[in-house]
Amino acid sequence: MEKKMIQKFKWFWAWNDEKEEAWLGQMASEGWHLKGLGLPGSYIFESGAPRRDVYRLDYINNRSDYQNYLQLFKDAGWEHIGVMGGWQYFRKAMQGDLVPEIYSDNASKAQKYQRVLIFLVILLPALTMFVVRPATEASSLFDLYSILKTIMGFFLIFYVYAMLRIFRRILQLQKK
């Protein structure tokens, strides 16, 4: 059978990454297997026989120990498909009815979201500074800088919202 490729665009929210995992598993059951990742939100699938695969996303941004990290997952039977903005995409075949997991308890799973949150916190001051910095000259509402600032302002609001959602996810996992 000749293999076909398709590209799909999809966005996901960090606090909802389990939905993303489920979607990739669903695609696999329909015979579309994740082949690679492109720009943020871009997925390349390859056609094949339907499979019962489990997809899991991890988040790390530690470059110095990356090879050790990948080796551990590989040894444990997880195939590393690619990276998208710090998100690591892994795949493993279902064994019977047992769903394999990369995180075997909620405490360690919470730490994954903590890493996402820390990354967002680090970027927050730069973003805030851009929005609150006063314009150098008296500017009309329609000049480019003001428009840019307004856009960034909305982005900032959303950014803080995202942080709160991730924070809530951490609390949920810690309570379980």
Add this chain to the structure above:
Amino acid sequence: MAQEKDIRKFLPLSEATSYILLALNEPLHGYAVMQKIDKLSEGTVSVGPGTLYGAFTTLERDGLITKVGDEERRKIFKLTPFGRQVLKAQIRRLDILVRQAQSTGD
């Protein structure tokens, strides 16, 4: 000897962490730890690679385990004397729990 309060800071250990420390009684790399835990726990506990990687990072930082070697991109860790004390303190707690549960006759 480490101070009692230093040890207590790490208690209670999670089930996964307890088994990781127990497995590292001998020097092992990550996947060997996972396999050993399957065996030691008689199949009741299985530790995923994400959980194990995170545990290695924090346990090494806190001085409970230490890296003793490298083997083709696999770090080999071993329990430190301090790690052994923490594990002992955890086992003591569990021992009390088990003994009490058995004496209530259930």
